Amino acid sequence: xxxxxxxxxxxxxxxxxxxxxxxxxxxxxxxxxxxxxxxxxxxxxxxxxxxxxxxxxxxxxxxxxxxxxxxxxxxxxxxxxxxxxxxxxxxxxxxxxxxxxxxxxxxxxxxxxxxxxxxxxxxxxxxxxxxxxxxxxxxxxxxxxxxxxxxxxxxxxxxxxxxxxxxxxxxxxx
Amino acid sequence: xxxxxxxxxxxxxxxxxxxxxxxxxxxxxxxxxxxxxxxxxxxxxxxxxxxxxxxxxxxxxxxxxxxxxxxxxxxxxxxxxxxxxxxxxxxxxxxxxxxxxxxxxxxxxxxxxxxxxxxxxxxxxxxxxxxxxxxxxxxxxxxxxxxxxxxxxxxxxxxxxxxxxxxxxxxxxxxxxxxxxxxxxxxxxxxxxxxxxxxxxxxxxxxxxxxxxxxxxxxxxxxxxxxxxxxxxxxxxxxxxxxxxxxxxxxxxxxxxxxxxxxxxxxxxxxxxxxxxxxxxxxxxxxxxxxxxxxxxxxxxxxxxxxxxxxxxxxxxxxxxxxxxxxxxxxxxxxxxxxxxxxxxxxxxxxxxxxxxxxxxxxxxxxxxxxxxxxxxxxxxxxxxxxxxxxxxxxxxxxxxxxxxxxxxxxxxxxxxxxxxxxxxxxxxxxxxxxxxxxxxxxxxxxxxxxxxxxxxxxxxxxxxxxxxxxxxxxxxxxxxxxxxxxxxxxxxxxxxxxxxxxxxxxxxxxxxxxxxxxxxxxxxxxxxxxxxxxxxxxxxxxxxxxxxxxxxxxxxxxxxxxxxxxxxxxxxxxxxxxxxxxxxxxxxxxxxxxxxxxxxxxxxxxxxxxxxxxxxxxxxxxxxxxxxxxxxxxxxxxxxxxxxxxxxxxxxxxxxxxxxxxxxxxxxxxxxxxxxxxxxxxxxxxxxxxxxxxxxxxxxxxxxxxxxxxxxxxx
Numbered sequence: 001x002x003x004x005x006x007x008x009x010x011x012x013x014x015x016x017x018x019x020x021x022x023x024x025x026x027x028x029x030x031x032x033x034x035x036x037x038x039x040x041x042x043x044x045x046x047x048x049x050x051x052x053x054x055x056x057x058x059x060x061x062x063x064x065x066x067x068x069x070x071x072x073x074x075x076x077x078x079x080x081x082x083x084x085x086x087x088x089x090x091x092x093x094x095x096x097x098x099x100x101x102x103x104x105x106x107x108x109x110x111x112x113x114x115x116x117x118x119x120x121x122x123x124x125x126x127x128x129x130x131x132x133x134x135x136x137x138x139x140x141x142x143x144x145x146x147x148x149x150x151x152x153x154x155x156x157x158x159x160x161x162x163x164x165x166x167x168x169x170x171x172x173x174x
Numbered sequence: 175x176x177x178x179x180x181x182x183x184x185x186x187x188x189x190x191x192x193x194x195x196x197x198x199x200x201x202x203x204x205x206x207x208x209x210x211x212x213x214x215x216x217x218x219x220x221x222x223x224x225x226x227x228x229x230x231x232x233x234x235x236x237x238x239x240x241x242x243x244x245x246x247x248x249x250x251x252x253x254x255x256x257x258x259x260x261x262x263x264x265x266x267x268x269x270x271x272x273x274x275x276x277x278x279x280x281x282x283x284x285x286x287x288x289x290x291x292x293x294x295x296x297x298x299x300x301x302x303x304x305x306x307x308x309x310x311x312x313x314x315x316x317x318x319x320x321x322x323x324x325x326x327x328x329x330x331x332x333x334x335x336x337x338x339x340x341x342x343x344x345x346x347x348x349x350x351x352x353x354x355x356x357x358x359x360x361x362x363x364x365x366x367x368x369x370x371x372x373x374x375x376x377x378x379x380x381x382x383x384x385x386x387x388x389x390x391x392x393x394x395x396x397x398x399x400x401x402x403x404x405x406x407x408x409x410x411x412x413x414x415x416x417x418x419x420x421x422x423x424x425x426x427x428x429x430x431x432x433x434x435x436x437x438x439x440x441x442x443x444x445x446x447x448x449x450x451x452x453x454x455x456x457x458x459x460x461x462x463x464x465x466x467x468x469x470x471x472x473x474x475x476x477x478x479x480x481x482x483x484x485x486x487x488x489x490x491x492x493x494x495x496x497x498x499x500x501x502x503x504x505x506x507x508x509x510x511x512x513x514x515x516x517x518x519x520x521x522x523x524x525x526x527x528x529x530x531x532x533x534x535x536x537x538x539x540x541x542x543x544x545x546x547x548x549x550x551x552x553x554x555x556x557x558x559x560x561x562x563x564x565x566x567x568x569x570x571x572x573x574x575x576x577x578x579x580x581x582x583x584x585x586x587x588x589x590x591x592x593x594x595x596x597x598x599x600x601x602x603x604x605x606x607x608x609x610x611x612x613x614x615x616x617x618x619x620x621x622x623x624x625x626x627x628x629x630x631x632x633x634x635x636x637x638x639x640x641x642x643x644x645x646x647x648x649x650x651x652x653x654x655x656x657x658x659x660x661x662x663x664x665x666x667x668x669x670x671x672x673x674x675x676x677x678x679x680x681x682x683x684x685x686x687x688x689x690x691x692x693x694x695x696x697x698x699x700x701x702x703x704x705x706x707x708x709x710x711x712x713x714x715x716x717x718x719x720x721x722x723x724x725x726x727x728x729x730x731x732x733x734x735x736x737x738x739x740x741x742x743x744x745x746x747x748x749x750x751x752x753x754x755x756x757x758x759x760x761x762x763x764x765x766x767x768x769x770x771x772x773x774x775x776x777x778x779x780x781x782x783x784x785x786x787x788x789x790x791x792x793x794x795x796x797x798x799x800x801x802x803x804x805x806x807x808x809x810x811x812x813x814x815x816x817x818x819x820x821x822x823x824x825x826x827x828x829x830x831x832x833x834x835x836x837x838x839x840x841x842x843x844x845x846x847x848x849x850x851x852x853x854x855x856x857x858x859x860x861x862x863x864x865x866x867x868x869x870x871x872x873x874x875x876x877x878x879x880x881x882x883x884x885x886x887x888x889x890x
Contacts (some may be wrong), residue, residue: 034659044595050453052598056445098597100295105590109582113575113604120567128560 032075039071039081043088043096052098193361200274200352210255210310211342213248214335215585221245221332227324229407244291246317246681249331252308252338259606260307263300263351267293274365275353276300276637282370282801284771288381291370295384296375298520299351299503304343304385308392311750316396326414337395340527348520349610370405371802373773377443383435387459391497392695394462396421396495397469401487405538408545412477415486419473420861425467427857433459434850445807445822447742447838449846454599457580458500462571468569475562483546484539485566491535496573498528561619566611575604606669610676615732616724617680620687635683642682646675655739666738673735677728684721684728713864719860726852729845736842738819744824746832747778756839757782758819765833773797775808778823778833781813793821794835817841 039049040054046063049056053071056064067088074084100106224242234241253669263276267290272278280300282292295301313334320327345351356365374380397418404414412455436459441449450456469489475481500525539546587593621635650671656670680720688707696706713716743755753760763779777795781788792810799806805825819837827834 008534034662034664042599044597051446051451053447067205094592094593099587099593099600100594100596105586106594106802109578109586109594109596109600113571113608116574117567117608120571124563128563137310144766172809 001081033076035081036071039075040068041082042098043067043071044098046092046096180319183708193549197273197354199262199266199269199271200354202302203259203266203352204346204350206258206262207257207342207346207350210252210259210306211256211339211346212344213252216339217248217252217335218332218339220248221328221335223405225325225328225332241644244326245335246320246331249313249317249335252335253314254885256307256310256342259345259351260294263294263303264291266352269289270368272368273354273358273362273653274351275355276351278355278365278368280368280371281556282368282590282772284367284801285371286376286772288378288548289376291403292375292381292384294369295388295619296371299345299349299353301384301388302341302345302349302520303351304388306338306345307340308388309334309395310343312393312396322417323413326400326409329407330399333399333402334395337399339525344520344523348523348676358523367801370772370799373797373799373802373806374443374802376772376806377439379442383432383439384430386435387432389463390425390427390432391459393421393428393677393862394427394466394497396425397490400536401490402538405487405542407633408542414481415473415477422466422470422473423857423861426463426470427854429459429463429466430853430857433463434847441820441843442809442811445809445824445836447740447820447822447836447840448737449843452579452598454580455500455504457576458496458503461500461576462493462496464576465489465496466570468566468573469493471562471569472566474561477825477862479559481548481559482547484543487539487546489566495531496619497526498531498579499577502528507670553651558619558622561615561622563617565612565615568608568615572605572608572612576601579604594664609731610669610672613673613676613680613728616727617676617683620721620724621683638686639679639683643675643679646678647671650674665739670738673731677732677735680728681725684725687721688718711859712862715862715864716860719858719862721857722856722859723853724856726849726854726856728849730849733842733845733847733849736845737840739841740838742836742838744834744836746827746830747780747835748832753835753837755819755837756817757784758789758839758852760821760835760837761793762835763791772801773799776823776826776833777808778835780810780821780835782819792819792821794821796825813844815842815844818843 039056041052043053045051045053045056045058045061047061048069049061053064053067070088070091071084074087079087085097085101100109102110189410200873202336220241224238224245226232228242265271266274266277267281268287270277270281276297276299277293280296281290285293293300296302314332316327316334317331320331355364391454400414400418400421403409407805433456436456439446440451446789469486471490472482473486476483476486500857502521505520505524579600582596612698617639620638621639622632655667655671656664657671658664659667688710689703691706691710692703694705695701697709699706699709701709741756743753746751747753747760747762749764751762753762759784761781765776765778768775768777775795775797777793779794780794782790782792790812792812794810795808797806798804807822807824810821818838818840820840822836822838824834824836826832
């Protein structure tokens with residue numbers, strides 16, 4: 001059965017969006033400079049400044065240069081990103097990572113927001129569809145500008161209001 | 175933010191004053207707080223009894239109306255008492271009364287006068303007093319205007335007094351601002367000087383930012399009180415929303431300004447080149463803003479269509495509880511933050527209070543939920559109504575993401591025994607896409623008509639925005655913005671291009687809405703387009719004020735997207751050495767020092783040239799505050815619409831003795847602050863009452879009206 005054109009449009013749009021998101025999250029940095037930049041923004045400086053290593057701006061910071069040189073050394077040694085992160089965790093503890101990992105319970109941190117969003121989105125769509133199925137209570141007609149005394153003005157106001165959806169304020173904005 | 179208390183016992187000094195005015199003022203302040211507590215408690219109890227008697231119609235020895243009025247007057251008197259306490263603390267700061275622990279810890283003699291005021295909110299006790307005073311002020315205004323709806327205001331005033339009882343109890347029993355130094359007796363020795371104000375707070379914005387933020391936080395107590403009161407009394411109709419609309423919008427505006435001022439303070443003071451670090455305290459202010467924004471949108475559905483009543487009630491309940499949660503998180507030491515107050519026992523007070531508030535909300539809701547039945551249902555998935563619903567969905571998801579990220583370290587520690595860090599990378603990956611989706615909705619929502627629409631109408635309304643979107647993408651690519659780099663995707667640039675494109679689409683949509691309406695009025699009244707736009711806006715200030723706020727949000731988003739292209743360079747600079755960054759070259763013309771009673775400072779004099787010509791001079795500075803013994807950078811910023819040149823004097827290399835200068839070129843930052851101005855303007859427009867048909871009689875020449883054209887298809 002052929003899909004309606006409107007449904008096709010939306011299906012294609014959703015497919016395009018999914019593709020863009022997949023591309024966005026599946027590609028990674030490759031050159032040493034960009035890799036260094038990426039990695040230094042994935043770990044925290046350990047001096048207690050609560051800043052990302054790549055953004056720590058403390059003169060004489062006891063940890064920044066040390067951590068950066070460790071990153072450089074590990075990269076030169078051919079370690080993968082994951083191995084470098086593991087080495088940092090082994091040395092400094094899990095708090096050195098600027099974001100939760102995707103393993104074990106930490107994975108919940110990443111899944112929960114999207115799961116909640118998806119559930120809420122689905123719930124909202126189902127709710128609206130259900131309401132649509134029930135049929136909405138007919139709405140009263142838009143109030144006319146009966147306040148004006150001049151019939152010509154009144155007619156003109158009503159026409160403008162009808163065309164611009166101008167509501168003079170008594171029934172909410174927008 | 176707590177400073178270390180000096181060992182005053184070791185200091186032998188002459189007596190501060192033979193008459194011990196400090197002790198007197200502390201006693202006065204304490205009495206004011208006690209009296210305020212008693213008055214608030216009376217307001218709560220008498221108000222509750224009176225309203226119960228009115229609700230049940232029971233006979234009593236005293237007329238319930240009179241009893242309610244005594245409660246209201248007690249509330250007004252309570253405001254006077256809290257004002258007295260706030261005055262006592264400020265007086266003590268200005269008179270350098272170091273017999274009071276709080277003054278010793280947060281002020282010093284050389285502190286400039288504006289920062290003496292800032293001392294009021296620089297510590298836990300003072301900021302709680304500020305909170306109580308602001309709550310008293312809001313309550314004062316509310317009680318003075320009670321004739322708008324005596325019964326509803328009585329409910330709201332009584333609920334506000336319950337909140338005030340909590341804060342005053344904390345001030346009296348857990349965090350007294352007028353506590354004297356341990357072991358101090360009148361006439362005893364006092365320290366020569368105080369510890370001084372935290373250097374981070376000695377910046378002009380810090381005199382404005384916390385009160386603004388607190389006005390926002392505390393202000394949400396008012397719509398909360400009205401919503402709870404209206405539910406308790408089964409208030410007929412939606413009039414209470416109209417009554418509280420101004421309160422909610424003003425509160426929202428204060429919170430917005432507070433958040434942006436905090437961003438600007440972080441940008442100008444902390445010296446890391448950014449303005450938002452996803453710190454738990456920043457998150458704590460952002461969460462009620464998100465739910466408050468959702469409330470401001472969804473109440474329109476209730477007001478206009480009688481829909482989403484339960485939802486709105488819970489939105490405002492949640493907003494109020496989030497303001498409390500944010501306070502709890504930072505004051506109880508549950509999460510680590512650069513803003514956090516010292517750990518203290520008041521966290522327990524907040525937990526208990528939040529539990530009581532939640533229980534009251536749930537109980538009232540269950541008891542009165544029959545009053546919240548919706549009058550209409552949505553008819554279509556693609557309509558203005560559903561766009562409001564999706565807008566709420568996205569705002570609440572964003573709120574959940576931030577709450578989740580803020581609390582996850584605690585949850586993680588509880589579950590697996592180790593604390594994890596949830597920093598900027600988490601929020602950038604999760605919150606940024608949600609934020610972009612929200613901006614997208616900002617644009618399409620107003621294009622959708624109420625009730626339902628056809629696919630053809632949607633296509634017609636979306637043609638221009640979609641064209642603007644793709645043109646922007648092409649222009650971005652043409653001018654060299656590449657979402658990919660070295661064969662891989664550059665996430666920052668990708669999000670920036672998406673932001674610019676969505677922003678262009680939304681701006682086009684909003685401007686098209688303005689022009690469409692103005693065009694019709696112009697044709698019908700023979701006014702020029704500007705005058706027609708002015709009249710259009712005045713005739714529905716809520717709608718078009720809202721659009722202006724949306725424009726402001728889009729401008730802010732453009733500014734935020736610029737951060738993807740930030741550049742920085744750091745190096746030691748000797749005399750006449752240069753540092754290139756972007757189109758500028760910084761040349762060091764010298765280093766100098768200065769000192770005053772409050773601090774010593776080192777600063778660099780840098781000539782900035784562009785194209786070989788000197789264009790301006792910057793003097794980044796590093797201060798050393800004498801009282802606190804803490805250093806602080808003062809960033810030098812040159813802002814133009816394209817970017818900010820942001821220069822930090824980081825310090826001196828101990829090996830070479832050479833100053834270290836770090837320069838940033840931050841594109842489009844100025845747009846963020848300009849966006850705030852637009853938001854503020856739009857909110858003021860939305861607050862102005864619309865012209866009614868009677869007052870907006872259209873003065874048109876007595877000519878035959880132009881024939882109607884079916885010009886308006888969207889949003890009508």
